[in-house]
């Protein structure tokens with residue numbers, strides 16, 4: 001009578017990735033990752049303190065990865081990525097590279113008041 005109890009129920013627990021994350025700023029579990037299929041960037045927003053960041057989205061990324069980027073950005077560990085196509089480069093923060101340095105020859109030759 002070798003009747004063994006077979007109780008090998010293979011329960012495959014597929015854990016869905018978390019949808020909300022803890023915000024490093026306000027400590028609330030309110031950070032959501034918004035990413036559209038095919039988009040190169042994802043927007044990570046905290047619904048509590050409104051902290052948000054746009055992060056690059058790689059094909060292998062999950063919302064957890066985007067959250068990690070967001071975390072680095074809002075905590076100051078990483079610089080915010082520049083999103084191409086959203087405004088001109090003139091909107092750069094002050095203290096950046098000074099591209100327009102040097103004299104302006106046009107004005108120098110014409111603006112003579114003597």
Ligand SMILES: [Zn+2]
Nearest residue numbers: 023026046049
């Ligand atoms: Zn927050």
